[in-house]
Amino acid sequence: MPQRNDNLMDKITSLAKRRGFVFPGSEIYGGLANTWDYGPAGVELKNNIKQAWWKFFVKDREDVVGIDAAILMNSKVWEASGHVAGFNDALIDCRACKARIRADHLIEDALNMKAEGMTPEDMTKLINENKIKCPVCEKIDFTEARKFGLMFKTFQGVTEEDKNIIYLRPETAQAMFVNFKNVLNSTNKKIPFGIAQIGKSFRNEITPGNFIFRTVEFEQMEIEYFINEKDWKKLFEYWQNEMAKWLEFIGIKKENYSIREHDQDELSHYSKRTIDFEYDFPFGTKELYGLAYRTNFDLMSHQNSSGQTMEYFDAENNRKYIPHVIEPTFGVDRTVLATMIDAYTEEEAPTSDGKTEMRVVMKFNKNIAPVKVAILPLSKKENLSKKAKEVFDLVKNEFTCQYDESQSIGKRYRRQDEIGTPYCVTVDFESLEDDAVTIRDRDSMKQERVKIEELVEWLKKAF
Numbered sequence: 420m421p422q423r424n425d426n427l428m429d430k431i432t433s434l435a436k437r438r439g440f441v442f443p444g445s446e447i448y449g450g451l452a453n454t455w456d457y458g459p460a461g462v463e464l465k466n467n468i469k470q471a472w473w474k475f476f477v478k479d480r481e482d483v484v485g486i487d488a489a490i491l492m493n494s495k496v497w498e499a500s501g502h503v504a505g506f507n508d509a510l511i512d513c514r515a516c517k518a519r520i521r522a523d524h525l526i527e528d529a530l531n532m533k534a535e536g537m538t539p540e541d542m543t544k545l546i547n548e549n550k551i552k553c554p555v556c557e558k559i560d561f562t563e564a565r566k567f568g569l570m571f572k573t574f575q576g577v578t579e580e581d582k583n584i585i586y587l588r589p590e591t592a593q594a595m596f597v598n599f600k601n602v603l604n605s606t607n608k609k610i611p612f613g614i615a616q617i618g619k620s621f622r623n624e625i626t627p628g629n630f631i632f633r634t635v636e637f638e639q640m641e642i643e644y645f646i647n648e649k650d651w652k653k654l655f656e657y658w659q660n661e662m663a664k665w666l667e668f669i670g671i672k673k674e675n676y677s678i679r680e681h682d683q684d685e686l687s688h689y690s691k692r693t694i695d696f697e698y699d700f701p702f703g704t705k706e707l708y709g710l711a712y713r714t715n716f717d718l719m720s721h722q723n724s725s726g727q728t729m730e731y732f733d734a735e736n737n738r739k740y741i742p743h744v745i746e747p748t749f750g751v752d753r754t755v756l757a758t759m760i761d762a763y764t765e766e767e768a769p770t771s772d773g774k775t776e777m778r779v780v781m782k783f784n785k786n787i788a789p790v791k792v793a794i795l796p797l798s799k800k801e802n803l804s805k806k807a808k809e810v811f812d813l814v815k816n817e818f819t820c821q822y823d824e825s826q827s828i829g830k831r832y833r834r835q836d837e838i839g840t841p842y843c844v845t846v847d848f849e850s851l852e853d854d855a856v857t858i859r860d861r862d863s864m865k866q867e868r869v870k871i872e873e874l875v876e877w878l879k880k881a882f
């Protein structure tokens with residue numbers, strides 16, 4: 420069980436830095452707020468999650484195809500989608516300490532109620548009536564809540580004029596709507612079918628930290644699943660199940676997440692039903708993923724704005740209609756964080772001299788562990804290195820593998836435990852005689868002697 424104590428986030432943030440999962444962005448220049456860089460272990464973990472997702476939801480299915488669209492899109496896309504007019508957060512400033520805070524989060528934390536969807540005026544009233552204190556300096560001296568746009572702007576071309584403004588996409592979803600007809604015409608898919616995409620999104624968010632939970636640049640894995648309106652209820656249930664299966668596949672424990680139904684007044688204007696998959700983060704129970712029934716709002720808006728038809732021809736019933744959409748959406752970085760929290764384990768382990776010591780081990784599901792196998796020669800002696808490198812060459816074609824001959828074997832085990840490597844293979848002096856190696860299991864720490872020629876098969880069975 421992960422220790423859900425107050426300093427769990429500090430422990431995970433420091434392990435992330437120590438072992439190369441995640442570093443603060445632009446660190447040597449004092450950082451850049453809410454940006455983080457993935458290090459050698461982190462990029463493997465993140466790539467494994469994205470690849471597993473793509474296989475699970477795209478390659479293994481006949482009814483979902485993928486795209487990889489440009490991050491920069493014609494600004495008319497964001498006008499039609501409603502983002503230019505409505506994608507903003509109500510922020511409030513503390514006059515005393517100058518902290519800028521999201522008004523909905525302030526209310527949610529202080530009054531334990533959902534404030535999404537409320538007007539800035541209502542939020543200001545509620546904050547004043549309940550005399551909510553500034554979470555930073557504890558004074559009660561707030562400005563009125565005001566709306567701030569969440570989209571990053573930049574300019575295309577040489578002149579920085581308003582007419583050249585373009586936006587960094589705040590979600591990947593719109594590219595699937597804009598390409599609906601292209602995909603339909605190039606694949607001959609029949610409804611129901613989905614278009615999936617993994618990619619970066621950008622939001623100019625004010626955040627209270629919480630590591631990679633909320634960042635200004637992040638990755639999303641989204642599916643727009645196009646359906647006939649009459650089927651929405653059963654397909655909503657179906658996708659809820661698929662999302663739960665995915666969580667099980669990556670090893671998120673059932674007891675650590677729950678489902679929250681959005682209230683009617685919390686729903687986006689286009690959505691008839693939305694649920695959140697919420698994870699019990701150490702800093703609170705918060706959204707990990709979302710599932711929304713978006714009606715035919717998006718395709719309809721793009722049809723109206725672009726003048727291009729978004730209709731689907733249903734040959735069986737000889738009728739045309741604008742498809743409705745179920746949208747399962749997943750944050751990559753929140754998945755990385757949840758898997759790290761779920762995997763983090765402190766436990767007592769025996770030492771070689773018969774005592775016990777505390778070990779930290781990242782018990783990642785083997786599917787997503789950043790490094791699958793570590794090859795560790797017992798010493799740096801030349802003949803052992805040579806043998807160990809032969810073993811490395813044998814295994815590296817099949818599994819993400821690491822070769823490490825620095826430091827004592829104990830320290831190297833500790834390092835691999837903290838990266839979450841499922842199997843450590845040690846090459847010792849006996850290996851030179853018997854052509855066998857010792858495999859150490861990350862979780863049980865049990866050791867087994869295996870012939871080198873049988874090693875790859877042994878590992879294949881174990882994964």
Ligand code: ATP
Pocket residue numbers: 590622624631632633634635636637638639706707708709748749750751752753
């Ligand atoms: P929140 O309420 O936490 O701001 P949201 O409801 O705005 O999230 P969506 O617009 O539904 O989020 O985005 C889909 C998914 O993208 C979320 O479930 C989350 O996993 C991820 N996500 C959204 N915003 C961020 C962010 N700033 N940083 C990291 N991941 C994010």
